Amino acid sequence: MEPFKVHILGCGSALPTLRHYPSSQVVECRGKLFMVDCGEGAQLQIRRSGIAFGKIGHVFISHIHGDHCFGLIGIVSTFGLLGRTTHLHIHAPEALGPMLQSQLDLFFNYDIGYKVEFHPIDTTRRAVIYEDRSLTVESLPLEHRMPCCGFIFSEKPTLPHIRRDMIDMYGIPVSQIQNIKMGADYQLPDGTMVPNERLVTKADAPRVYVYASDTRYMPELHEQIKGATMLYHEATYGEDCKANAEKYYHSTARQAAMVARDASVGKLLLGHYSSRYENEQVLLDEARQVFPNSQLTQEMDVIEC
Secondary structure (H helix, E strand, O other): OOOEEEEEEEOEOOOOOOOOOOOEEEEEEOOEEEEEEEOOOHHHHHHHHOOOHHHEEEEEOOOOOHHHHOOHHHHHHHHHHOOOOOOEEEEEEOOHHHHHHHHHHHHOOOOOOOOEEEEEEOOOOOEEEEEOOOEEEEEEEOOOOOOOEEEEEEEOOOOOEEOHHHHHHHOOOHHHHHHHHOOOOEEOOOOOEEOHHHHEEOOOOOOEEEEEOOOOOOOOHHHHOOOOOEEEEEOOEOHHHHHHHHHOOOOEHHHHHHHHHHHOOOEEEEEOEOOOOOOOHHHHHHHHHHOOOEEEOOOOOEEEO
């Protein structure tokens, strides 16, 4: 099974602390790297993580609060200084487009060596916003104080695995392996047909990673992400600050766990912690009371989907 990992670069919320960086992640799927949100200091975290700058081709911004996008222009600049020539694709709510262009015009009145392509996202509807042979990325409407969406990274199904022992037993030539993976039986020289189900094992189940950034608790959200392999859901507050969560359109750790439980996801990742918590263990404890397979994210974590 090829890697499908989430690299946590920052898991704090708006107010800077010495413990956490603002929101930023890199999703790694089948050799491709996708950046999700780009808070201040993201490029320093990429350096620390050892992630190759040049492999990041797409950046997805959930909304234009500063703790999710203040690092973007720095990333753009660093890519240029490193000699990037391939296009950089930025997917974000439409309002970010003019702001980004004004920064590009102000800071880079010269050729930075590559093209920045902006792709506006309609945050009010679920839609495919990126697709290749390996996966699709969909927008996921959320409810925050401004237009905001999450992202669903869905791995595309792969072909079954051909059994090595069957290749050796029947002397199956390389030319027939792809046909067998596609469902064909295999005919032996004496005319005997070997059924396909004897020759292969089932394909790996496609993995799905859901990133639910800033949002108030949405009781119906689980319907959109049923059975996801892994869910990252903001958990800004504990139950002690539930009123603040409602006021500022954020979620508590318990509410994040309720979404995970109702969606029957495999694993819940908590993040976007309020600076008021010097120890996030209270958030984890509250989440695990509802959904036991919950975990806190920390900077430099690399989590398998």
